[in-house]
Amino acid sequence: AQSVTQPDIHITVSEGASLELRCNYSYGATPYLFWYVQSPGQGLQLLLKYFSGDTLVQGIKGFEAEFKRSQSSFNLRKPSVHWSDAAEYFCAVVEAGGTSYGKLTFGQGTILTVHP
Amino acid sequence: GAGVSQSPSNKVTEKGKDVELRCDPISGHTALYWYRQRLGQGLEFLIYFQGNSAPDKSGLPSDRFSAERTGESVSTLTIQRTQQEDSAVYLCASSLRRQGYEQYFGPGTRLTVT
Numbered sequence: 001a002q003s004v005t006q007p008d009i010h011i012t013v014s015e016g017a018s019l020e021l022r023c024n025y026s027y028g029a030t031p032y033l034f035w036y037v038q039s040p041g042q043g044l045q046l047l048l049k050y051f052s053g054d055t056l057v058q059g060i061k062g063f064e065a066e067f068k069r070s071q072s073s074f075n076l077r078k079p080s081v082h083w084s085d086a087a088e089y090f091c092a093v094v095e096a097g098g099t100s101y102g103k104l105t106f107g108q109g110t111i112l113t114v115h116p
Numbered sequence: 117g118a119g120v121s122q123s124p125s126n127k128v129t130e131k132g133k134d135v136e137l138r139c140d141p142i143s144g145h146t147a148l149y150w151y152r153q154r155l156g157q158g159l160e161f162l163i164y165f166q167g168n169s170a171p172d173k174s175g176l177p178s179d180r181f182s183a184e185r186t187g188e189s190v191s192t193l194t195i196q197r198t199q200q201e202d203s204a205v206y207l208c209a210s211s212l213r214r215q216g217y218e219q220y221f222g223p224g225t226r227l228t229v230t
Contacts, residue, residue: 004158032217043120043207043221043223043224044221045221046220049217049218051217090158102147102149102164102217103149103175104149104151104161105161106151106158107158108157108158109157109158
């Protein structure tokens with residue numbers, strides 16, 4: 001069965017520092033990959049997605065992610081973190097095509113704390 | 117346009133009572149999903165609706181859980197005889213495209229079973 005691992009439960013960075021959140025997946029088929037952000041009391045907001053093509057994808061709020069098939073990874077990055085980026089981040093995977101109906105498999109989430 | 121809305125935003129219930137959670141998808145979105153998010157965990161898929169097709173109920177954790185959706189409109193998730201382990205945030209998402217690759221999430225309903 002497919003699975004998604006986010007190794008870091010909690011990350012703390014200083015405002016203005018760079019950020020990388022890790023995501024590894026275990027998937028036999030061609031995956032479509034997503035990063036979502038969840039602010040306290042809010043639903044999930046899609047940051048970016050990868051379906052095919054260029055393995056470096058740009059998203060909203062200055063985030064980007066790189067798909068590395070050889071490492072089964074889809075890490076999220078931001079060059080300079082803002083205090084408003086403090087939230088929980090989820091990596092998710094869905095099987096491309098097939099009968100998955102877009103049923104997302106989520107990682108456990110990474111909580112990001114930003115120090116001023 | 118309006119996003120996905122869910123009601124109530126918070127629900128506290130006693131163990132053994134039934135609860136109903138509501139989801140209003142984005143107008144025109146054909147696919148609708150329910151997920152559960154327990155404290156400190158990622159989201160678990162519960163059920164999927166696509167138009168008038170039979171729903172995919174493969175994620176429902178027990179027969180105490182059921183959900184309905186009429187056409188492409190509102191959906192309700194019902195939990196009967198609630199247990200403390202049902203305490204979680206229940207999130208609804210909708211999608212325009214059949215295979216739901218871009219899902220838009222509601223704010224969730226936080227359910228607390230005492």
